[in-house]
Amino acid sequence: MTKRVNEVLSIMEDYFTNYLPFVKGLSSNTIKSYQYAFQLLFKYLEAEKNISPEQISFQALSGDTIPDFLLYLEQERGCSIHTRNLRRSAIVSFAKFASKKAFVSSLSFYTDVIDLPVKRQPKQLGVKIFYQRMKIAALLTLPNTSKLIGQRDVTLLSLLYASGARAQEICDLTLADISFNKPTTIRLHGKGNKSRIVVIPNRCSAILKEYISSRNLDCSSANAKNIHVFPSQTHDHMTISCVEGIVKKYVSQAKKQYPLMFTQKGYSPHSFRHSIAVHMLEAGDSLLAIKAFLGHSSLMTTAVYA
Helix, strand or coil: CCCCCCHHHHHHHHHHHHHHHHHCCCCHHHHHHHHHHHHHHHHHHHHHCCCCHHHCCCCCCCCCHHHHHHHHHHHCCCCCHHHHHHHHHHHHHHHHHHHHHCHHHHHHHHHHHHCCCCCCCCCCCCCCCCCCHHHHHHHHCCCCCCCHHHHHHHHHHHHHHHHCCCHHHHHHCEHHHEECCCCCEEEEECHHHCEEEEECCHHHHHHHHHHHHHCCCCCCCCCHHHCECCCCCCCCCCCHHHHHHHHHHHHHHHHHHCCCCCCCCCCCHHHHHHHHHHHHHHCCCCHHHHHHHHCCCCHHHHHHHC
């Protein structure tokens, strides 16, 4: 007996492999962001609704499923409103695509999702910031650097702050992107396939060099562009969820070890990026310099730090 193909998964495969890259022409980072939205949705459905990926139907995605999922992202995962809206955009985009491929079966899903409003963000930053530099220093003391995984984690945390990199940019960093000159620079591959080169301070450079040496790697090797700086414990290419897990792990430890210092909830990998921007502004750097450092396309985006 021929196994019935899951309609949602079949349309989703076409959406990710053909429509987004070739019809819409979206960058690989944007596609990864959309894919991650559905990875989170699948995990939510399995954990909260007892629906496995193979059982997902358009009917299961209809009604209050997506609004409840977006609420779960904010309340349970501590996602910012901005991140919540990004996940919503990915789902709405898929709903529009699905309505053209399977109009009748996807109609209820489409009509329930298409009117979901974009949640307005408060004027203040939606992500928690490590306002005091001592908080960053405290976090960097927590990984056990006698082990390779601890060396990886302290390097990752240090680089998140020192470079102002997005989580995906950290995941995509390869040995070929690093130049140990004076000063040390790294090339970050950001949104829209745009790259930028940022200078990292000597202390972070020393941590990064020691970590790479401990892995017996060479940034000048012929295969350097294919070797990612930060692997997970199971894959050579780390994912955003892994970066989130590392940050969550050490923030949780910090809350126990320094309860009076880490009193807020909602710290994420983006907290490091926001923190270095605020600290640069406090040090007298211009908004134009911070804009270039962070890779913002608009000065209005950077102006929020003022």
